[in-house]
Amino acid sequence: MSEEIIVRLQERFAGVTPRESLDWPALNCPVEQWPVLAAALKDEFAYTFLADVTAVDWNEASPRFTVVYHLFSVQKHVYLRVAVDCPDDGEPEVTSVSGLWPTADWHERETYDMFGIRFRGHPDLKRILMWEDYPYFPLRKEFPLAGWETDLPDREVAAATGAKVIGAPMMGGPFVAPHEGPMSEREPRGGDETWTEKNPKPKE
Amino acid sequence: MAEKKEELAYDTKIEGDIVVTKADAAINWIRSHSMWPMPMGLACCAIELMATASSRFDIARFGAEVMRFSPRQADVMIVAGTVTYKMAPAVRRIYDQMAAPKWVIAMGACASTGGMYRSYAVLQGVDRIVPVDVYVSGCPPRPEALLDGLLKLQKKVGRERSLSRLGSVESPRLSPTHA
Numbered sequence: 379m380s381e382e383i384i385v386r387l388q389e390r391f392a393g394v395t396p397r398e399s400l401d402w403p404a405l406n407c408p409v410e411q412w413p414v415l416a417a418a419l420k421d422e423f424a425y426t427f428l429a430d431v432t433a434v435d436w437n438e439a440s441p442r443f444t445v446v447y448h449l450f451s452v453q454k455h456v457y458l459r460v461a462v463d464c465p466d467d468g469e470p471e472v473t474s475v476s477g478l479w480p481t482a483d484w485h486e487r488e489t490y491d492m493f494g495i496r497f498r499g500h501p502d503l504k505r506i507l508m509w510e511d512y513p514y515f516p517l518r519k520e521f522p523l524a525g526w527e528t529d530l531p532d533r534e535v536a537a538a539t540g541a542k543v544i545g546a547p548m549m550g551g552p553f554v555a556p557h558e559g560p561m562s563e564r565e566p567r568g569g570d571e572t573w574t575e576k577n578p579k580p581k582e
Numbered sequence: 583m584a585e586k587k588e589e590l591a592y593d594t595k596i597e598g599d600i601v602v603t604k605a606d607a608a609i610n611w612i613r614s615h616s617m618w619p620m621p622m623g624l625a626c627c628a629i630e631l632m633a634t635a636s637s638r639f640d641i642a643r644f645g646a647e648v649m650r651f652s653p654r655q656a657d658v659m660i661v662a663g664t665v666t667y668k669m670a671p672a673v674r675r676i677y678d679q680m681a682a683p684k685w686v687i688a689m690g691a692c693a694s695t696g697g698m699y700r701s702y703a704v705l706q707g708v709d710r711i712v713p714v715d716v717y718v719s720g721c722p723p724r725p726e727a728l729l730d731g732l733l734k735l736q737k738k739v740g741r742e743r744s745l746s747r748l749g750s751v752e753s754p755r756l757s758p759t760h761a
Contacts, residue, residue: 523700
């Protein structure tokens, strides 16, 4: 069943290629074919529910960004994963599908917020989690978990308190639970506990 | 007829209705036993805050049961939960809108230090934007811990010089480490 849908789609869409997957059928779609494919998937293949939109940052590789859609068919009870590579590494852009699945509106805003991928034709593409003038895209590979220093969202409050958005003190973190050993010794802890807020991180 | 004597001893008619004390002590007693909280519930600590207010723990025993959702009517802001940078200006504005005298309890690890959220999105301690009077540890703290924090704050208010504070409406300064 999983291959059948891919074969049928490949007959219709020349650029579609199967994609490696551990669970549900998955395929790669060229960015220019994506709007047509999406409409067909919804109207002809009964993928009426868009479960998720997210993206992958491949760091050094090119194309750097891949937008990933998870579609679900309520009638057939099957998922389909569609991956769309963004051609431009600097200013990645994909056509919005919020006209087809209204739920894509907020999902695409989140993907834009975290990765900086623009969705052409989106009705109101603005940040959804971070504040409007936040200057970074936090899920990009070059962005550290601790974050970079910038200004508070509110200028008046920033002036009154002198507070800034700071890089979070990681103290040897990020904090992860070891996979092995007894449960009592598997509290999440930083990988390197030699440095703390009082003992600064040693220079390499 | 009995001869009218000069009043030298205790007279119940007068002193039975009078308590002699210092103005500061009276004001502080009133203030510390009718602290109306501003419930700044931002995350799971707010659930424990609600439990503290409910019948089993009953914050009313300490005169702080009047949760006011208007900062104008509140005395103590209980910051219960993770303060994100996006939320931080709102917390500060609500604090600014509270009428003096006002106090702040940082409830739980997140409000006190950022807690486990060592992240680009979370304010690393609400004391960076508002002056905190009492920090309550825990993740989240049990209701008893919050009540203990409230009692500590009551003791702290009891030591304040309230009459001299009446003249000034300035809010207390932030600690110099963050200012």
